[in-house]
């Protein structure tokens with residue numbers, strides 16, 4: 001049940017870091033909130049802080065999105081509560097170790113959280129929002145989606161999935177009033193780095209953004225109608241040039257002949 005005209009925003013990974021700031025900012029924009037993460041204690045702390053400084057209704061659901069039953073509960077909730085109008089797919093973990101030094105079981109868990117959970121929640125939200133006449137999905141990707149050489153490769157690949165999936169969702173569902181935004185943050189000062197086994201101390205301070213600034217910039221990008229938001233990028237024309245180059249490739253990615261450089265004789 002919500003009394004907010006904006007409806008309810010569900011934010012995953014809302015007990016800390018970027019997700020907790022999204023929760024705060026969306027509450028200030030008039031959304032009621034459903035906050036999801038594993039730690040009930042930390043969710044309660046975030047919820048208390050927000051409820052104490054805004055008029056919004058905040059509820060919390062402790063769920064491990066790596067657990068099939070917990071994930072199923074959140075999917076069901078997205079479909080069942082008609083007041084939910086926004087999903088912020090933020091929960092995620094990273095890694096910094098190269099392939100030969102990383103544990104494949106941890107990589108699988110990362111894929112299950114960053115890809116599988118995000119995909120299942122997106123399916124649940126997209127179907128529900130289309131049936132309800134509209135809604136917004138914000139997917140938190142990463143700068144490493146387009147720079148997989150920087151951190152752990154599986155992490156970069158999971159975030160490339162989030163970017164590609166979001167571009168496709170936009171193409172398929174924009175005319176059904178489903179609003180998609182994908183956000184590609186650079187390095188942000190959160191616990192992410194401890195969890196990933198990295199350290200912000202290894203990065204120059206000019207490369208590190210605070211999570212408040214990241215979320216404020218990302219929401220400004222949402223207001224400006226951006227599909228892809230790269231909060232650190234000084235000149236958006238650079239992204240547009242990258243995207244234009246990608247679009248230029250598309251008509252030539254599937255042809256019935258190979259080019260002369262491969263030396264394959266063309267049948268007469």
Ligand SMILES: NC(=O)C1=CN([C@@H]2O[C@H](COP(=O)(O)OP(=O)(O)OC[C@H]3O[C@@H](n4cnc5c(N)ncnc54)[C@H](OP(=O)(O)O)[C@@H]3O)[C@@H](O)[C@H]2O)C=CC1
Pocket residue numbers: 012013014015016017018019036037038039040042063064065066090091092093094113140141142143184185186187188189190191192193195
């Ligand atoms: N920090 C950075 O430099 C960058 C981060 N990102 C992305 O931003 C997103 C948020 O990261 P950030 O805030 O930095 O990291 P934090 O580690 O600070 O926060 C991660 C959040 O996700 C929750 N979470 C982790 N695992 C699970 C799980 N299995 N089920 C449910 N919730 C879970 C955590 O809560 P709990 O432990 O209570 O479950 C916490 O609320 C991630 O997707 C990350 O990849 C992208 C680019 C850069």
Ligand SMILES: N[C@@H](C=O)C(=O)O
Pocket residue numbers: 094142143144150151184185186187188
């Ligand atoms: N985007 C950050 C991690 O995901 C980074 O660029 O360090």
